[in-house]
Amino acid sequence: MTDSNKSLTVAVCPTGAGQHGRAASLAQKLALPLVPCESEGYGCLLVCTAAGLHLRFTGKNPPGPLMVNFTSPAMQYRLKHGGGRRQALARAVGLKKGWQPAVIDATAGLGRDAFILAALGCHVHMLEKAPVLAALLEDGLQRAARSEATAEIIRHRLRFTQADSLDFLQHLHAEAYPDVIYIDPMFPERTKSSLVKKEMRILRSLSGADENGPELLDVSLRRARNRVVVKRPRLAPPLLDRHEPSHRIMGKSSRFDVYLV
Ligand SMILES: C[S@@+](CC[C@H](N)C(=O)[O-])C[C@H]1O[C@@H](n2cnc3c(N)ncnc32)[C@H](O)[C@@H]1O
Known part of the structure:
Protein backbone atom coordinates (compact mmCIF):
# COMPACT_ATOMS: atom_id res chain seq x y z
CA MET A 1 0.00 0.00 0.00
CA THR A 2 1.41 3.43 -0.90
CA ASP A 3 1.19 6.49 1.34
CA SER A 4 -1.59 7.94 -0.72
CA ASN A 5 -3.74 4.87 -0.21
CA LYS A 6 -3.50 4.83 3.57
CA SER A 7 -6.70 6.18 5.04
CA LEU A 8 -6.30 9.20 7.26
CA THR A 9 -7.51 9.13 10.85
CA VAL A 10 -9.89 12.01 11.37
CA ALA A 11 -11.31 13.73 14.46
CA VAL A 12 -13.58 16.76 14.83
CA CYS A 13 -12.68 19.83 16.90
CA PRO A 14 -14.28 23.21 17.62
CA THR A 15 -12.42 26.48 17.53
CA GLY A 16 -13.84 29.85 18.60
CA ALA A 17 -16.92 30.75 20.55
CA GLY A 18 -20.14 28.94 19.80
CA ALA A 24 -20.35 17.78 18.70
CA SER A 25 -23.25 17.10 16.35
CA LEU A 26 -20.90 16.72 13.37
CA ALA A 27 -18.73 14.28 15.33
CA GLN A 28 -21.82 12.28 16.22
CA LYS A 29 -23.13 12.31 12.65
CA LEU A 30 -19.80 11.14 11.23
CA ALA A 31 -19.08 8.77 14.14
CA LEU A 32 -15.72 10.50 14.72
CA PRO A 33 -14.06 11.50 18.01
CA LEU A 34 -14.65 15.03 19.31
CA VAL A 35 -11.31 16.40 20.54
CA PRO A 36 -9.59 19.72 21.38
CA CYS A 37 -7.87 21.31 18.38
CA GLU A 38 -4.43 20.86 19.97
CA SER A 39 -4.84 17.07 19.90
CA GLU A 40 -2.12 15.02 18.34
CA GLY A 41 -2.30 11.53 16.96
CA TYR A 42 -4.83 12.11 14.18
CA GLY A 43 -3.97 12.37 10.50
CA CYS A 44 -6.27 15.36 10.19
CA LEU A 45 -8.79 17.41 12.09
CA LEU A 46 -12.14 18.58 10.83
CA VAL A 47 -12.15 22.04 12.39
CA CYS A 48 -15.44 23.89 13.01
CA THR A 49 -14.84 27.65 12.87
CA ALA A 50 -17.14 30.64 12.54
CA ALA A 51 -15.80 31.04 8.97
CA GLY A 52 -16.70 27.47 8.03
CA LEU A 53 -15.53 23.91 8.21
CA HIS A 54 -12.03 23.02 7.16
CA LEU A 55 -9.81 19.99 7.20
CA ARG A 56 -6.45 20.63 8.82
CA PHE A 57 -3.56 18.22 8.33
CA THR A 58 -1.07 17.29 10.99
CA GLY A 59 2.43 15.82 10.74
CA LYS A 60 5.53 17.03 8.95
CA ASN A 61 5.12 19.68 6.22
CA PRO A 62 1.35 19.38 6.10
CA PRO A 63 -0.49 20.82 3.10
CA GLY A 64 -2.71 23.84 3.72
CA PRO A 65 -6.20 23.28 5.09
CA LEU A 66 -8.84 21.99 2.73
CA MET A 67 -12.17 23.77 2.49
CA VAL A 68 -14.97 23.98 -0.05
CA ASN A 69 -15.08 27.62 -1.02
CA PHE A 70 -17.08 28.54 -4.10
CA THR A 71 -16.45 32.23 -3.47
CA SER A 72 -12.64 31.91 -3.24
CA PRO A 73 -10.55 34.18 -5.50
CA ALA A 74 -9.31 31.06 -7.36
CA MET A 75 -12.84 29.91 -8.12
CA GLN A 76 -14.01 33.39 -9.07
CA TYR A 77 -10.96 33.72 -11.35
CA ARG A 78 -11.79 30.39 -13.02
CA LEU A 79 -15.36 31.60 -13.50
CA LYS A 80 -14.28 34.87 -15.10
CA HIS A 81 -11.27 33.72 -17.10
CA GLY A 82 -11.75 29.95 -17.49
CA GLY A 83 -13.11 30.25 -21.02
CA GLY A 84 -16.86 30.08 -20.27
CA ARG A 85 -18.70 27.74 -22.63
CA ARG A 86 -15.52 27.32 -24.70
CA GLN A 87 -13.60 25.57 -21.90
CA ALA A 88 -12.96 21.86 -22.36
CA LEU A 89 -15.32 20.72 -19.59
CA ALA A 90 -18.24 22.76 -20.93
CA ARG A 91 -17.65 21.55 -24.50
CA ALA A 92 -17.43 17.98 -23.26
CA VAL A 93 -20.88 18.09 -21.62
CA GLY A 94 -22.21 19.69 -24.82
CA LEU A 95 -23.18 23.00 -23.26
CA LYS A 96 -24.31 25.51 -25.87
CA LYS A 97 -26.70 28.38 -26.27
CA GLY A 98 -30.18 26.98 -25.82
CA TRP A 99 -29.02 23.68 -24.30
CA GLN A 100 -28.09 23.66 -20.66
CA PRO A 101 -28.19 20.00 -19.73
CA ALA A 102 -29.20 18.40 -16.45
CA VAL A 103 -26.01 16.81 -15.17
CA ILE A 104 -25.31 14.24 -12.49
CA ASP A 105 -21.76 14.69 -11.21
CA ALA A 106 -21.17 11.15 -9.95
CA THR A 107 -17.82 11.97 -8.28
CA ALA A 108 -18.31 15.43 -6.77
CA GLY A 109 -15.12 15.60 -4.64
CA LEU A 110 -14.71 19.25 -3.67
CA GLY A 111 -17.46 20.30 -6.10
CA ARG A 112 -15.33 22.53 -8.33
CA ASP A 113 -16.26 21.06 -11.71
CA ALA A 114 -19.92 20.86 -10.66
CA PHE A 115 -19.91 24.49 -9.59
CA ILE A 116 -18.39 25.65 -12.88
CA LEU A 117 -21.04 23.74 -14.85
CA ALA A 118 -23.82 25.17 -12.66
CA ALA A 119 -22.41 28.69 -13.03
CA LEU A 120 -22.51 28.19 -16.82
CA GLY A 121 -26.21 27.28 -16.65
CA CYS A 122 -26.41 23.49 -16.14
CA HIS A 123 -28.59 21.99 -13.41
CA VAL A 124 -26.13 19.83 -11.53
CA HIS A 125 -26.81 17.12 -8.97
CA MET A 126 -23.59 16.28 -7.12
CA LEU A 127 -23.05 12.86 -5.57
CA GLU A 128 -20.20 12.14 -3.17
CA LYS A 129 -19.76 9.02 -1.10
CA ALA A 130 -16.97 9.98 1.34
CA PRO A 131 -18.56 11.31 4.56
CA VAL A 132 -15.80 13.83 5.39
CA LEU A 133 -15.86 15.29 1.86
CA ALA A 134 -19.65 15.34 1.99
CA ALA A 135 -19.49 17.37 5.23
CA LEU A 136 -17.06 19.85 3.61
CA LEU A 137 -19.30 20.13 0.55
CA GLU A 138 -22.45 20.72 2.61
CA ASP A 139 -20.68 23.42 4.57
CA GLY A 140 -19.40 25.09 1.38
CA LEU A 141 -22.88 25.02 -0.16
CA GLN A 142 -24.45 26.59 2.93
CA ARG A 143 -21.95 29.44 2.94
CA ALA A 144 -22.21 29.99 -0.81
CA ALA A 145 -26.01 30.10 -0.54
CA ARG A 146 -25.60 33.12 1.75
CA SER A 147 -23.17 34.96 -0.52
CA GLU A 148 -24.58 37.40 -3.05
CA ALA A 149 -22.07 36.30 -5.71
CA THR A 150 -23.14 32.64 -5.65
CA ALA A 151 -26.61 32.42 -4.00
CA GLU A 152 -28.53 32.20 -7.27
CA ILE A 153 -26.35 29.37 -8.62
CA ILE A 154 -26.51 27.38 -5.40
CA ARG A 155 -30.24 27.79 -4.83
CA HIS A 156 -31.39 27.08 -8.36
CA ARG A 157 -28.81 24.97 -10.13
CA LEU A 158 -26.67 22.98 -7.71
CA ARG A 159 -27.75 20.29 -5.31
CA PHE A 160 -26.01 17.60 -3.38
CA THR A 161 -26.72 14.11 -2.08
CA GLN A 162 -24.31 12.04 -0.07
CA ALA A 163 -24.47 8.69 -1.82
CA ASP A 164 -22.50 6.03 -3.59
CA SER A 165 -23.21 6.85 -7.22
CA LEU A 166 -23.17 3.22 -8.26
CA ASP A 167 -26.04 2.53 -5.94
CA PHE A 168 -27.81 5.84 -6.66
CA LEU A 169 -27.69 5.38 -10.43
CA GLN A 170 -28.70 1.74 -10.28
CA HIS A 171 -31.89 2.72 -8.42
CA LEU A 172 -32.73 5.85 -10.41
CA HIS A 173 -36.25 6.01 -11.90
CA ALA A 174 -36.41 6.53 -15.65
CA GLU A 175 -38.09 9.95 -15.31
CA ALA A 176 -35.08 11.18 -13.30
CA TYR A 177 -32.43 10.11 -15.83
CA PRO A 178 -30.16 13.13 -16.48
CA ASP A 179 -28.99 14.39 -19.86
CA VAL A 180 -25.35 13.99 -18.87
CA ILE A 181 -23.43 11.97 -16.30
CA TYR A 182 -19.99 13.31 -15.44
CA ILE A 183 -17.35 11.05 -13.89
CA ASP A 184 -14.00 12.28 -12.59
CA PRO A 185 -12.43 9.23 -10.96
CA MET A 186 -9.22 9.49 -9.01
CA PHE A 187 -6.36 9.49 -11.48
CA PRO A 188 -4.29 6.31 -11.39
CA GLU A 189 -1.33 6.25 -9.03
CA ARG A 190 1.87 7.56 -10.59
CA THR A 191 5.31 6.41 -9.57
CA LYS A 192 6.69 9.92 -9.13
CA SER A 193 4.79 11.36 -6.21
CA SER A 194 5.46 14.89 -7.48
CA LEU A 195 3.11 14.11 -10.34
CA VAL A 196 0.24 13.45 -7.99
CA LYS A 197 -1.04 16.67 -6.62
CA LYS A 198 -1.11 16.92 -2.85
CA GLU A 199 -4.82 17.55 -2.84
CA MET A 200 -5.46 14.49 -4.96
CA ARG A 201 -3.52 12.36 -2.50
CA ILE A 202 -5.65 13.70 0.32
CA LEU A 203 -8.89 13.10 -1.55
CA ARG A 204 -7.77 9.58 -2.25
CA SER A 205 -6.96 8.85 1.36
CA LEU A 206 -10.29 10.26 2.53
CA SER A 207 -12.39 8.41 0.03
CA GLY A 208 -10.62 5.08 0.46
CA ALA A 209 -10.22 2.67 -2.43
CA ASP A 210 -11.66 4.31 -5.51
CA GLU A 211 -11.49 1.65 -8.13
CA ASN A 212 -15.07 1.75 -9.26
CA GLY A 213 -14.61 3.99 -12.32
CA PRO A 214 -15.28 1.26 -14.89
CA GLU A 215 -18.47 0.10 -13.12
CA LEU A 216 -19.62 3.71 -12.81
CA LEU A 217 -19.13 4.25 -16.53
CA ASP A 218 -20.95 1.02 -17.29
CA VAL A 219 -24.08 1.94 -15.32
CA SER A 220 -23.90 5.60 -16.46
CA LEU A 221 -24.07 4.54 -20.10
CA ARG A 222 -27.44 3.00 -19.30
CA ARG A 223 -28.74 6.05 -17.39
CA ALA A 224 -27.63 9.17 -19.28
CA ARG A 225 -30.04 10.41 -21.96
CA ASN A 226 -27.44 12.20 -24.04
CA ARG A 227 -23.87 11.45 -23.00
CA VAL A 228 -21.40 10.36 -20.35
CA VAL A 229 -18.24 12.40 -19.87
CA VAL A 230 -15.16 10.92 -18.18
CA LYS A 231 -12.16 13.00 -17.10
CA ARG A 232 -8.88 11.14 -17.67
CA PRO A 233 -5.18 11.88 -17.53
CA ARG A 234 -4.08 13.09 -20.99
CA LEU A 235 -2.37 9.86 -22.00
CA ALA A 236 -4.31 7.25 -20.02
CA PRO A 237 -6.23 4.45 -21.74
CA PRO A 238 -10.03 4.73 -21.79
CA LEU A 239 -11.80 3.77 -18.57
CA LEU A 240 -13.43 0.72 -20.17
CA ASP A 241 -11.14 -1.31 -22.42
CA ARG A 242 -13.95 -2.57 -24.60
CA HIS A 243 -15.55 0.82 -25.10
CA GLU A 244 -13.84 3.62 -27.05
CA PRO A 245 -15.33 7.08 -26.50
CA SER A 246 -17.26 8.78 -29.32
CA HIS A 247 -14.76 11.63 -29.18
CA ARG A 248 -12.20 13.25 -26.92
CA ILE A 249 -11.60 16.81 -25.83
CA MET A 250 -8.08 17.61 -24.72
CA GLY A 251 -7.52 19.94 -21.80
CA LYS A 252 -4.18 21.27 -20.50
CA SER A 253 -3.41 18.47 -18.06
CA SER A 254 -6.28 16.08 -18.65
CA ARG A 255 -8.73 15.07 -21.33
CA PHE A 256 -12.46 14.44 -21.45
CA ASP A 257 -13.73 11.23 -23.04
CA VAL A 258 -17.23 11.75 -24.40
CA TYR A 259 -19.56 8.76 -24.83
CA LEU A 260 -22.65 9.73 -26.80
CA VAL A 261 -25.54 7.41 -26.02
C1 LIG B 1 -11.03 13.25 -8.38
S1 LIG B 1 -12.26 13.51 -7.17
C2 LIG B 1 -13.39 14.55 -8.01
C3 LIG B 1 -12.99 16.00 -8.02
C4 LIG B 1 -14.11 16.89 -8.53
N1 LIG B 1 -14.37 16.69 -9.95
C5 LIG B 1 -13.85 18.35 -8.26
O1 LIG B 1 -13.97 19.16 -9.21
O2 LIG B 1 -13.57 18.73 -7.10
C6 LIG B 1 -13.15 11.98 -7.13
C7 LIG B 1 -14.20 11.92 -6.03
O3 LIG B 1 -15.14 10.92 -6.38
C8 LIG B 1 -15.61 10.29 -5.21
N2 LIG B 1 -16.17 8.99 -5.61
C9 LIG B 1 -15.52 7.94 -6.15
N3 LIG B 1 -16.37 6.92 -6.40
C10 LIG B 1 -17.60 7.35 -6.00
C11 LIG B 1 -18.89 6.75 -5.98
N4 LIG B 1 -19.09 5.50 -6.41
N5 LIG B 1 -19.91 7.48 -5.52
C12 LIG B 1 -19.73 8.76 -5.08
N6 LIG B 1 -18.53 9.37 -5.04
C13 LIG B 1 -17.47 8.68 -5.50
C14 LIG B 1 -14.37 10.20 -4.34
O4 LIG B 1 -14.73 10.06 -2.98
C15 LIG B 1 -13.69 11.54 -4.64
O5 LIG B 1 -14.09 12.52 -3.72
Whole structure:
Protein backbone atom coordinates (compact mmCIF):
# COMPACT_ATOMS: atom_id res chain seq x y z
CA MET A 1 0.00 0.00 0.00
CA THR A 2 1.41 3.43 -0.90
CA ASP A 3 1.19 6.49 1.34
CA SER A 4 -1.59 7.94 -0.72
CA ASN A 5 -3.74 4.87 -0.21
CA LYS A 6 -3.50 4.83 3.57
CA SER A 7 -6.70 6.18 5.04
CA LEU A 8 -6.30 9.20 7.26
CA THR A 9 -7.51 9.13 10.85
CA VAL A 10 -9.89 12.01 11.37
CA ALA A 11 -11.31 13.73 14.46
CA VAL A 12 -13.58 16.76 14.83
CA CYS A 13 -12.68 19.83 16.90
CA PRO A 14 -14.28 23.21 17.62
CA THR A 15 -12.42 26.48 17.53
CA GLY A 16 -13.84 29.85 18.60
CA ALA A 17 -16.92 30.75 20.55
CA GLY A 18 -20.14 28.94 19.80
CA GLN A 19 -18.62 26.11 17.75
CA HIS A 20 -18.76 23.36 20.35
CA GLY A 21 -22.38 22.35 19.70
CA ARG A 22 -21.84 22.23 15.96
CA ALA A 23 -18.65 20.20 16.33
CA ALA A 24 -20.35 17.78 18.70
CA SER A 25 -23.25 17.10 16.35
CA LEU A 26 -20.90 16.72 13.37
CA ALA A 27 -18.73 14.28 15.33
CA GLN A 28 -21.82 12.28 16.22
CA LYS A 29 -23.13 12.31 12.65
CA LEU A 30 -19.80 11.14 11.23
CA ALA A 31 -19.08 8.77 14.14
CA LEU A 32 -15.72 10.50 14.72
CA PRO A 33 -14.06 11.50 18.01
CA LEU A 34 -14.65 15.03 19.31
CA VAL A 35 -11.31 16.40 20.54
CA PRO A 36 -9.59 19.72 21.38
CA CYS A 37 -7.87 21.31 18.38
CA GLU A 38 -4.43 20.86 19.97
CA SER A 39 -4.84 17.07 19.90
CA GLU A 40 -2.12 15.02 18.34
CA GLY A 41 -2.30 11.53 16.96
CA TYR A 42 -4.83 12.11 14.18
CA GLY A 43 -3.97 12.37 10.50
CA CYS A 44 -6.27 15.36 10.19
CA LEU A 45 -8.79 17.41 12.09
CA LEU A 46 -12.14 18.58 10.83
CA VAL A 47 -12.15 22.04 12.39
CA CYS A 48 -15.44 23.89 13.01
CA THR A 49 -14.84 27.65 12.87
CA ALA A 50 -17.14 30.64 12.54
CA ALA A 51 -15.80 31.04 8.97
CA GLY A 52 -16.70 27.47 8.03
CA LEU A 53 -15.53 23.91 8.21
CA HIS A 54 -12.03 23.02 7.16
CA LEU A 55 -9.81 19.99 7.20
CA ARG A 56 -6.45 20.63 8.82
CA PHE A 57 -3.56 18.22 8.33
CA THR A 58 -1.07 17.29 10.99
CA GLY A 59 2.43 15.82 10.74
CA LYS A 60 5.53 17.03 8.95
CA ASN A 61 5.12 19.68 6.22
CA PRO A 62 1.35 19.38 6.10
CA PRO A 63 -0.49 20.82 3.10
CA GLY A 64 -2.71 23.84 3.72
CA PRO A 65 -6.20 23.28 5.09
CA LEU A 66 -8.84 21.99 2.73
CA MET A 67 -12.17 23.77 2.49
CA VAL A 68 -14.97 23.98 -0.05
CA ASN A 69 -15.08 27.62 -1.02
CA PHE A 70 -17.08 28.54 -4.10
CA THR A 71 -16.45 32.23 -3.47
CA SER A 72 -12.64 31.91 -3.24
CA PRO A 73 -10.55 34.18 -5.50
CA ALA A 74 -9.31 31.06 -7.36
CA MET A 75 -12.84 29.91 -8.12
CA GLN A 76 -14.01 33.39 -9.07
CA TYR A 77 -10.96 33.72 -11.35
CA ARG A 78 -11.79 30.39 -13.02
CA LEU A 79 -15.36 31.60 -13.50
CA LYS A 80 -14.28 34.87 -15.10
CA HIS A 81 -11.27 33.72 -17.10
CA GLY A 82 -11.75 29.95 -17.49
CA GLY A 83 -13.11 30.25 -21.02
CA GLY A 84 -16.86 30.08 -20.27
CA ARG A 85 -18.70 27.74 -22.63
CA ARG A 86 -15.52 27.32 -24.70
CA GLN A 87 -13.60 25.57 -21.90
CA ALA A 88 -12.96 21.86 -22.36
CA LEU A 89 -15.32 20.72 -19.59
CA ALA A 90 -18.24 22.76 -20.93
CA ARG A 91 -17.65 21.55 -24.50
CA ALA A 92 -17.43 17.98 -23.26
CA VAL A 93 -20.88 18.09 -21.62
CA GLY A 94 -22.21 19.69 -24.82
CA LEU A 95 -23.18 23.00 -23.26
CA LYS A 96 -24.31 25.51 -25.87
CA LYS A 97 -26.70 28.38 -26.27
CA GLY A 98 -30.18 26.98 -25.82
CA TRP A 99 -29.02 23.68 -24.30
CA GLN A 100 -28.09 23.66 -20.66
CA PRO A 101 -28.19 20.00 -19.73
CA ALA A 102 -29.20 18.40 -16.45
CA VAL A 103 -26.01 16.81 -15.17
CA ILE A 104 -25.31 14.24 -12.49
CA ASP A 105 -21.76 14.69 -11.21
CA ALA A 106 -21.17 11.15 -9.95
CA THR A 107 -17.82 11.97 -8.28
CA ALA A 108 -18.31 15.43 -6.77
CA GLY A 109 -15.12 15.60 -4.64
CA LEU A 110 -14.71 19.25 -3.67
CA GLY A 111 -17.46 20.30 -6.10
CA ARG A 112 -15.33 22.53 -8.33
CA ASP A 113 -16.26 21.06 -11.71
CA ALA A 114 -19.92 20.86 -10.66
CA PHE A 115 -19.91 24.49 -9.59
CA ILE A 116 -18.39 25.65 -12.88
CA LEU A 117 -21.04 23.74 -14.85
CA ALA A 118 -23.82 25.17 -12.66
CA ALA A 119 -22.41 28.69 -13.03
CA LEU A 120 -22.51 28.19 -16.82
CA GLY A 121 -26.21 27.28 -16.65
CA CYS A 122 -26.41 23.49 -16.14
CA HIS A 123 -28.59 21.99 -13.41
CA VAL A 124 -26.13 19.83 -11.53
CA HIS A 125 -26.81 17.12 -8.97
CA MET A 126 -23.59 16.28 -7.12
CA LEU A 127 -23.05 12.86 -5.57
CA GLU A 128 -20.20 12.14 -3.17
CA LYS A 129 -19.76 9.02 -1.10
CA ALA A 130 -16.97 9.98 1.34
CA PRO A 131 -18.56 11.31 4.56
CA VAL A 132 -15.80 13.83 5.39
CA LEU A 133 -15.86 15.29 1.86
CA ALA A 134 -19.65 15.34 1.99
CA ALA A 135 -19.49 17.37 5.23
CA LEU A 136 -17.06 19.85 3.61
CA LEU A 137 -19.30 20.13 0.55
CA GLU A 138 -22.45 20.72 2.61
CA ASP A 139 -20.68 23.42 4.57
CA GLY A 140 -19.40 25.09 1.38
CA LEU A 141 -22.88 25.02 -0.16
CA GLN A 142 -24.45 26.59 2.93
CA ARG A 143 -21.95 29.44 2.94
CA ALA A 144 -22.21 29.99 -0.81
CA ALA A 145 -26.01 30.10 -0.54
CA ARG A 146 -25.60 33.12 1.75
CA SER A 147 -23.17 34.96 -0.52
CA GLU A 148 -24.58 37.40 -3.05
CA ALA A 149 -22.07 36.30 -5.71
CA THR A 150 -23.14 32.64 -5.65
CA ALA A 151 -26.61 32.42 -4.00
CA GLU A 152 -28.53 32.20 -7.27
CA ILE A 153 -26.35 29.37 -8.62
CA ILE A 154 -26.51 27.38 -5.40
CA ARG A 155 -30.24 27.79 -4.83
CA HIS A 156 -31.39 27.08 -8.36
CA ARG A 157 -28.81 24.97 -10.13
CA LEU A 158 -26.67 22.98 -7.71
CA ARG A 159 -27.75 20.29 -5.31
CA PHE A 160 -26.01 17.60 -3.38
CA THR A 161 -26.72 14.11 -2.08
CA GLN A 162 -24.31 12.04 -0.07
CA ALA A 163 -24.47 8.69 -1.82
CA ASP A 164 -22.50 6.03 -3.59
CA SER A 165 -23.21 6.85 -7.22
CA LEU A 166 -23.17 3.22 -8.26
CA ASP A 167 -26.04 2.53 -5.94
CA PHE A 168 -27.81 5.84 -6.66
CA LEU A 169 -27.69 5.38 -10.43
CA GLN A 170 -28.70 1.74 -10.28
CA HIS A 171 -31.89 2.72 -8.42
CA LEU A 172 -32.73 5.85 -10.41
CA HIS A 173 -36.25 6.01 -11.90
CA ALA A 174 -36.41 6.53 -15.65
CA GLU A 175 -38.09 9.95 -15.31
CA ALA A 176 -35.08 11.18 -13.30
CA TYR A 177 -32.43 10.11 -15.83
CA PRO A 178 -30.16 13.13 -16.48
CA ASP A 179 -28.99 14.39 -19.86
CA VAL A 180 -25.35 13.99 -18.87
CA ILE A 181 -23.43 11.97 -16.30
CA TYR A 182 -19.99 13.31 -15.44
CA ILE A 183 -17.35 11.05 -13.89
CA ASP A 184 -14.00 12.28 -12.59
CA PRO A 185 -12.43 9.23 -10.96
CA MET A 186 -9.22 9.49 -9.01
CA PHE A 187 -6.36 9.49 -11.48
CA PRO A 188 -4.29 6.31 -11.39
CA GLU A 189 -1.33 6.25 -9.03
CA ARG A 190 1.87 7.56 -10.59
CA THR A 191 5.31 6.41 -9.57
CA LYS A 192 6.69 9.92 -9.13
CA SER A 193 4.79 11.36 -6.21
CA SER A 194 5.46 14.89 -7.48
CA LEU A 195 3.11 14.11 -10.34
CA VAL A 196 0.24 13.45 -7.99
CA LYS A 197 -1.04 16.67 -6.62
CA LYS A 198 -1.11 16.92 -2.85
CA GLU A 199 -4.82 17.55 -2.84
CA MET A 200 -5.46 14.49 -4.96
CA ARG A 201 -3.52 12.36 -2.50
CA ILE A 202 -5.65 13.70 0.32
CA LEU A 203 -8.89 13.10 -1.55
CA ARG A 204 -7.77 9.58 -2.25
CA SER A 205 -6.96 8.85 1.36
CA LEU A 206 -10.29 10.26 2.53
CA SER A 207 -12.39 8.41 0.03
CA GLY A 208 -10.62 5.08 0.46
CA ALA A 209 -10.22 2.67 -2.43
CA ASP A 210 -11.66 4.31 -5.51
CA GLU A 211 -11.49 1.65 -8.13
CA ASN A 212 -15.07 1.75 -9.26
CA GLY A 213 -14.61 3.99 -12.32
CA PRO A 214 -15.28 1.26 -14.89
CA GLU A 215 -18.47 0.10 -13.12
CA LEU A 216 -19.62 3.71 -12.81
CA LEU A 217 -19.13 4.25 -16.53
CA ASP A 218 -20.95 1.02 -17.29
CA VAL A 219 -24.08 1.94 -15.32
CA SER A 220 -23.90 5.60 -16.46
CA LEU A 221 -24.07 4.54 -20.10
CA ARG A 222 -27.44 3.00 -19.30
CA ARG A 223 -28.74 6.05 -17.39
CA ALA A 224 -27.63 9.17 -19.28
CA ARG A 225 -30.04 10.41 -21.96
CA ASN A 226 -27.44 12.20 -24.04
CA ARG A 227 -23.87 11.45 -23.00
CA VAL A 228 -21.40 10.36 -20.35
CA VAL A 229 -18.24 12.40 -19.87
CA VAL A 230 -15.16 10.92 -18.18
CA LYS A 231 -12.16 13.00 -17.10
CA ARG A 232 -8.88 11.14 -17.67
CA PRO A 233 -5.18 11.88 -17.53
CA ARG A 234 -4.08 13.09 -20.99
CA LEU A 235 -2.37 9.86 -22.00
CA ALA A 236 -4.31 7.25 -20.02
CA PRO A 237 -6.23 4.45 -21.74
CA PRO A 238 -10.03 4.73 -21.79
CA LEU A 239 -11.80 3.77 -18.57
CA LEU A 240 -13.43 0.72 -20.17
CA ASP A 241 -11.14 -1.31 -22.42
CA ARG A 242 -13.95 -2.57 -24.60
CA HIS A 243 -15.55 0.82 -25.10
CA GLU A 244 -13.84 3.62 -27.05
CA PRO A 245 -15.33 7.08 -26.50
CA SER A 246 -17.26 8.78 -29.32
CA HIS A 247 -14.76 11.63 -29.18
CA ARG A 248 -12.20 13.25 -26.92
CA ILE A 249 -11.60 16.81 -25.83
CA MET A 250 -8.08 17.61 -24.72
CA GLY A 251 -7.52 19.94 -21.80
CA LYS A 252 -4.18 21.27 -20.50
CA SER A 253 -3.41 18.47 -18.06
CA SER A 254 -6.28 16.08 -18.65
CA ARG A 255 -8.73 15.07 -21.33
CA PHE A 256 -12.46 14.44 -21.45
CA ASP A 257 -13.73 11.23 -23.04
CA VAL A 258 -17.23 11.75 -24.40
CA TYR A 259 -19.56 8.76 -24.83
CA LEU A 260 -22.65 9.73 -26.80
CA VAL A 261 -25.54 7.41 -26.02
C1 LIG B 1 -11.03 13.25 -8.38
S1 LIG B 1 -12.26 13.51 -7.17
C2 LIG B 1 -13.39 14.55 -8.01
C3 LIG B 1 -12.99 16.00 -8.02
C4 LIG B 1 -14.11 16.89 -8.53
N1 LIG B 1 -14.37 16.69 -9.95
C5 LIG B 1 -13.85 18.35 -8.26
O1 LIG B 1 -13.97 19.16 -9.21
O2 LIG B 1 -13.57 18.73 -7.10
C6 LIG B 1 -13.15 11.98 -7.13
C7 LIG B 1 -14.20 11.92 -6.03
O3 LIG B 1 -15.14 10.92 -6.38
C8 LIG B 1 -15.61 10.29 -5.21
N2 LIG B 1 -16.17 8.99 -5.61
C9 LIG B 1 -15.52 7.94 -6.15
N3 LIG B 1 -16.37 6.92 -6.40
C10 LIG B 1 -17.60 7.35 -6.00
C11 LIG B 1 -18.89 6.75 -5.98
N4 LIG B 1 -19.09 5.50 -6.41
N5 LIG B 1 -19.91 7.48 -5.52
C12 LIG B 1 -19.73 8.76 -5.08
N6 LIG B 1 -18.53 9.37 -5.04
C13 LIG B 1 -17.47 8.68 -5.50
C14 LIG B 1 -14.37 10.20 -4.34
O4 LIG B 1 -14.73 10.06 -2.98
C15 LIG B 1 -13.69 11.54 -4.64
O5 LIG B 1 -14.09 12.52 -3.72
